[in-house]
Amino acid sequence: MKKFISAILILFSFAGAFAKEISVKVSPGEHWKEKREPQVAVWLEDEKGNYIRTLYVTERASHKSWIFGPKEGRPESLPVWYGASKNESASDKVTVSHNLDAVTGATPKSALTLTAQIEVRDYIIKAEFNNSFDYNDFYTKKTSGVNGQPSVVYTAKIPAELAPGQEITLEFEGTGSLTGEDGKINKSTENLTTAKKIVKAVTVKLN
Secondary structure, eight states, X not given: OHHHHHHHHHHHHHXXXXXXXXXXXXXXXXXXXXXXXXXXXXXXXXXXXXXXXXXXXXXXXHHTOOTTOOTTOOTTSSHHHHHHHHHHHHHOXXXXXXXXXXXXXXXXXXXXXXXXXXOSSOEEEEEEEEOTTBOOSSSOHHXXXXXXXXXXXXXXXXXXXXXXXXXXXXXXXXEOOSSOSOOOXXXXXXXXXXXXXXXXXXXXXXX
């Protein structure tokens, strides 16, 4: 009996050592909503840029359920997320579909807070946002279709030694492809206007 109890305690101690809960909070900016609320994706990668898993993605982007959109969806809506997650999708579509269903939600109309269990290791967290029809003098309807300005991407490192209650703010990293042709983050952002103010802040902390 004592050996059994000892074994259970050891299992619990290992479980605590290899799992922790984080909270991610997205605070809307003054241009959160243009004609509609933005498409959103939040996901984890390793330090080498390999996709690990999605923590949250809006339903239209995940299910490709666009009004009057093409059958293949609109990869330009969240091109960096599509680019990161597509390789896994190709290898196991059923599993990935189920995984995405579990983290897919309606487009948030205000602040978004989500929690996730993660292993104790280093991560890169990325968050991508995009408002359709947010045209400006550079990204016109003629040159950018329904997209308007390209998606904006925020990133941060979540270190394995992150302390409980410690909060990290994601930094603005760049933009996604205007046409959705690739998943690269572009550093050229001088022609952005309202897209820079879709979000006020994106933070992550260990609970």
